[in-house]
Amino acid sequence: MDSTFVEKILTKYSNNKEVVPSQIVTVKPDHLLKHDNTAAIIQKIQPELNNYGVYSKTLPIIVLDHVIPAASEKTATNHKIIREFVTNHDIKNFYDVGYGVCHQIVIEKGLALPGILILGSDSHTCSYGSIGAFSSGIDRTEAACLLLTGETWLKVPNSIKMNLNGKLKPNVYAKDVILHIIGDISSAGANYCSVEYHGDTSQFNIDDRFTICNMGVEMGAKNAVFLVDNVTTKYLSSIKISASKYRPIYPDKDACYSQELDFSLNEMEPMVACPHTVDNVKPVSDLKGVEIQQCLIGTCTNGRLSDLKIAADILKNKKINSRVRLLILPASKDIYENALKDNTIEILLKSGGTILPPGCGPCLGAHQGCLAPGERCISTANRNFKGRMGCKDAEIYLASPATVAASALKGKITDPREV
């Protein structure tokens, strides 16, 4: 039987001859991602951990990123519990405060490879499809069991083939593509499905693919994947991973998809997701003039060097509007260092930006840049739910780094093609 990407990878990891959609399979993932929520996970299974230890020292990847540096006694205590756990169980893949956002670290450190399976107790674990891995979020209780046993079950998803046809126009970016798709099919349009991207994908670099896969969960997808090509292999070789270290998985030519959807890239415009759902998407031209008080460029969705450079190109030798706060959040320490070296940070600072430490920062509303009632923020993050940035009476708009930078200049939502 011809199989899709997800059917092939779950066949391999479940040691079956073949699998079909809706089948329940047991898998042993290569990695389990956890972040600051590790403290809650290990507290659930403390007696078992004391008796049996963790299944494998190399299975967990733990990154402290959500509330860093600690914002309170409670978060500091959580971090301390995690550090003690890491030491006591000799966990090999641990990244303390300052390394960056967990998903960026997994990709940057070469922990995600084509054809492997990663689960994580964070919904945006689906990001590693950008490298050709199967990756998906699971809840904390499942993660706790996985930590002890090394295995868990998955239901084989249906597969959706999305054909990205044509070429993007200038000033239209990967973020606009994924916002357009989510606006089209809705936040439930790919519920528990595996999304495969096909078509003219070679124009998307790994940063672009990361942004698109990262938001797969915002349309309900179990995972999202770009198939391995020259773009992937070049990126992996740039981080010193040779082709002998991985085995890509490709769908068969006559694989069966539950849906096949076509998108014309050449017709796409800069897009904005309006409050309070990610699928409430409009062209930026419909929102021109909406006043904003805060701008955020960063997060696991759009905090890479290419994103910061797009913003810097727009802000070079200019000042942001005096009524606006611009927060810059590099997704990792490496990105921060590279942005310092090539003067991107200097340009952003001189324009009036405030640089935050690499991590999740204001994205989840726990600290650094929370909003006040009645305020509006335009952000490159992936969620604009009510209260997401710390205030249920504030509004969050999601857009590309170019749209956010252009909006910071004008103090209102602005089409990047106009600046």
Ligand code: SF4
């Ligand atoms: Fe989650 Fe935001 Fe952190 Fe990404 S940056 S992992 S979306 S909190």
